[in-house]
Amino acid sequence: MLQSLVSGSLSSLVQGDILDNYVRTDGAWILGQKNQFYPTLNREECAEKCEAEQKFICRSFLFANKEKQCITLADNSKTTVMFRRSDVVLFEKRIYLLECQTGRGQDYRGTESKTRNNITCQKWAERSPHIPNYSPTANPGAGLEQNYCRNPDNDEKGPWCYTTDHRTRFDYCNIPECEETCMHCSGGNYQGKISQTESGIECQAWDSQEPHSHGYYASTFPDKDLKKNYCRNPDGEPRPWCFTTSVTKRWEYCNIPRCTTPPPTSGPGRQCLEGKGEDYRGTIAVTVSGTPCQSWSAQEPQKHSRTPENYPCKSLDENYCRNPDGETMPWCYTTNPSKRWEYCTIPKCHSTVAHTEITPVVVPEQAAVVEDCYEGIGTNYRGTMSSTITGKKCQTWSSMRPHRHTKTPSAFPQADLRRNYCRNPDADKAPWCYTTDPSTRWEFCNLQKCTSPGQLQLQTTMTPNLGMASSLNADCKTGNGKEYRGKIAETARGKPCQEWSSQTPHRHRDFTPQTHPSSGLEKNYCRNPDADINGPWCYTTDPGKTWDYCDIPSCPSPQFQCGKAKYEPNRCFARIVGGCVSKPHSWPWQISLRTSFNLHFCGGTLIDPQWVLTATHCLDRSPRPSAYKVVLGLHRERATEQSVQTRNVERMFKEPSGADIALLKLSSPVQLTNEVIPICLPPVNTVVADRAECFVTGWGETKGTGGDGLLKETGFPVIENKVCNRPEFLNGRVRTTELCAGNIDGGTDSCQGDSGGPLVCEEHGKYILQGVTSWGLGCAQPMKPGVYVRVSRFIPWIERIMNENS
Incomplete structure (x- = not known):
């Protein structure tokens, strides 16, 4: 069970690493109305400052590594806007991000503020329409802030609140159980620690390929918590499962008990098609070919496992078209014995019927030679790179998962924010993208700056799959520039660099010639002693700017590299047959x-x-x-x-x-x-x-x-x-x-x-x-x-x- 992490005492910390109680996001910055600045040595010390904060309830903290600066905050990503910023890590108290309860919910710190009967809660600090027995001053450790549902008296029925209806003094709230000891629905959000299958076989770790190789990577399913060897349900099965450690049994279901509290409400659903139609709750019950749908509870003529019992939260009523398992659109099993299932024709939401045009096949002319590089800072880059400098896949610009943001195609119509291609809509130093890794908000992309006529030219014809030796002394970098030993000594914004051995104007002790003798920290040259993913940097001679990145161009690539075409492909995902x-x-x-x-x-x-x-x-x-x-x-x-x-x-x-x-x-x-x-x-x-x-x-x-x-x-x-x-x-x-x-x-x-x-x-x-x-x-x-x-x-x-x- 989660321990309470409200302010005031370190004694309530869970045993172990203090950071285990926080959700980490690299490259994220938030603004808060209440904050405190502290000079700190490390993230753990910053977490201790957050736990001991007396001026407000600390819900998160920011840690800037090179500045050695800690900022404690009363806000988190649920209560304020999040921004991009390099070399900053946001740590948010896990307990304030959860909208579920464990046990009786005495530690619930979510933001639900309505009762089970949809009555708005009264603020705990107010005395009207009801004079409360519990208040922030009388119960300082109970989290009685705003009008959020809480359980200050450990009521066996869970969180409650005083209501704004003078006829009803208090009422309970519908707070779902956290899926740590039990599961709702099909266990898609189960995050418990059961790691044995229903027949007692130990589960294989998700990051292992032995004894069974598989394609379920944590980066591909960022919201499914694929860690260690815990049972999970990333692919729409009836319940959680895992790959097993038995060479004769590739995978098997796990026995996870069902939660006793109601699952999270998903709203009334739509009567039209939006996205994949997973929330479609209309009554169309015929397929695209006009075949009537089979009832979901029936096993004739099609025997199947998509039953109301196996998928209790998917509204598998009657024989209506539904999308219980993340398909392309709503579908159903058919009453035709020779046709197991088909999609359904569901009208799209907010759309008008238009005539269909047949697009002729266009034979393109010879494409221009395209070097996948960017000029200047890359605001005009229109290539198809979609991975970051560390190999993370880019999040689609129109998507809000796993990172919510404001850089959308509609907000930046001139930035060509298509699919998940790397772009630079806000004039940063180079093209970037939000990543599909929940713990890394954004990164610069795996792109090189285009070689200018005055730069080093290497026209080496190379055998595929072989590397190219680069000069350590050249004023260009390969990869993140950790091995860069050139003599550029100013930041990308033109500020001269401070010498690494100097402590003026900025005192530092982590990156000196003595602490990193093999990192080339000579004079004031730009270097990358900490393998920063964004490249070489330096402390600056500007008292108001501790450090900044340097603009080191990437070394030119060989003339021919395996897997890199000289002509940019269409990357056609059309409906080769149908390509x-x-x-x-x-x-x-x-x-x-x-x-x-x-x-x-x-x-x-x-x-x-x-x-x-x-x-x-x-x-x-x-x-x-x-x-x-x-x-x-x-x-x-x-x-x-x-x-x-x-x-x-x-x-x-x-x-x-x-x-x-x-x-x-x-x-x-x-x-x-x-x-x-x-x-x-x-x-x-x-x-x-x-x-x-x-x-x-x-x-x-x-x-x-x-x-x-x-x-x-x-x-x-x-x-x-x-x-x-x-x-x-x-x-x-x-x-x-x-x-x-x-x-x-x-x-x-x-x-x-x-x-x-x-x-x-x-x-x-x-x-x-x-x-x-x-x-x-x-x-x-x-x-x-x-x-x-x-x-x-x-x-x-x-x-x-x-x-x-x-």
Whole structure:
């Protein structure tokens, strides 16, 4: 149970780390009407100042690392506006963020201020309309602030308040139980510590890939508390579950008791479609094809687990269309025995019916060469980078989860705040984004400043997957600049730097030549001794500014890097079947595998100047390498461009255990050009995160969607094998050496002619080959996503073959 953390005494602290009682957010700053400043040495000392604060109830504190400054605050992110600021960490008392109760709710410190009968509460300090027995002065440790529901007398029925209705002296409040010892609904918010399955098997830790590899990463599910090996429900199952430590049992449900108090109220619901329609509560009960829906409580003709008992908070009434498990839109099981389920047609909220236009396929002209870099401070950057300097995924600008903010597309219409692409809407020092990590509000993006004519030029043609040596003494940085040893000695705002060995005008003791002898803290040069993610910095000679970042340009990249195209791709996520025509040469690792008669029949991926990866089943036509050839640098299937290169196949290597993956050694290395660049390979045995957005490309069957003869692309999410192997999807057919990707409702997929081609996912500004197109049940069919060979499982085999046959 949570301990009370109200002001006045340190004796009430939970045993252990004092910071365990706080929620941490990097890069967040809040303003409070009441605050106190303290010089402190560390965060723990700042937390002690917050606990001992006498002038107000301390709900949070800010800690500025380099300034060594602590600010205690009466406010938190629920009561005031939050801003971005670098090198500041916000710590908020967990107890003041919770809107639930544990036990009788004596420690409840939330902001509910209405009774269960919807009567507004009277302020505890007031004496009208009711003279209270409990007040802030008489009960200083009970949290009797404003008119919030509280339980100062430890009433067994939970938090209550005096009411503003003179006829009703007091009433109880509807405060749900915190899901720590029990669960509401399907346990999607359960945060308890049960870590055994219903059959008694110990759970596998979420950050472990042994004994079962999986795609459920904490960064992908930031609001699901995937920590340690606790039972959780990140994917809409009927109740919490976990991967097990038994090699013979991949996952299993956990026995979590249901809470006895009512679940949080979700409102009356909508009668129209908004977003995914998870709050749709209308009475439409027919699918898109006109088939009547089956009652959710029935098991005929479809047997299923989406029952009112398993999903008690999803209003599975009658046979009405609903979205209980986070699908694309409301759906239902059908009364047609041959059609298990279908989506429903729900009118959109606040929309008018417009005529539908068929958009013709547009064949783009040659795209301009795009260096994914920014000029100046990047306010005009319009690229598609969507990850930060530490590799965190960017939050969509229109989303308020996990971070609420004001930098929305409507508020900044000229800033091009599309999807989750890095941008600089407020003229910061470089493009940035809010992150999907709840503990890191924002970060600068993994982008370099464009090389200007006067800067160092390195035009090194390099072999893919190899690094580039950089000069430590060059006035440019690589990564976060921890190894920077150049001689820039002023901040980005033009202020001269203070010498590291000096204590004037700013006293400091953490970053000196003595404390960091290997960090190059000589004279007053900009350095990064603490590996700050935003780059080198220095203390300044301005008494009013303790420190600031330096504007150190990034060292130029090699001319060709694996996984980095010279032509910016469309990144089409349209409804390849149902995809869109690619920009020419924006996927320069895509190859066409052809017969000796120049007939395209399969795809493949260039992974090295002399090696191509494809599917084994693409080589069933002939056992002779001379029966095949590889064509590269093409956009049109006819391969009429001047950029085309053709190579014969010298040797073929099929994966020996029977996996659908094969290596082709070309007769000679290809020439790396803007149109021919290899893809990057993933680390051994890595698993793509569930819901990661990836792309497939190919010249395969388009099923009448247009773009025939041109390279097409489409993007869709990876589907974790646990979900993909459900009976309604691929029913256990997907092996651990394979992965699924696609839209559950169909419409987009790889198809005949795309086999052997790449499934690529972007990481740190590069595309990584995660899958080889292998098989599927039809093309773009609902509930039948495509299946791809998981490349990371075969990296040792790939490396061995390439090394032995170089």
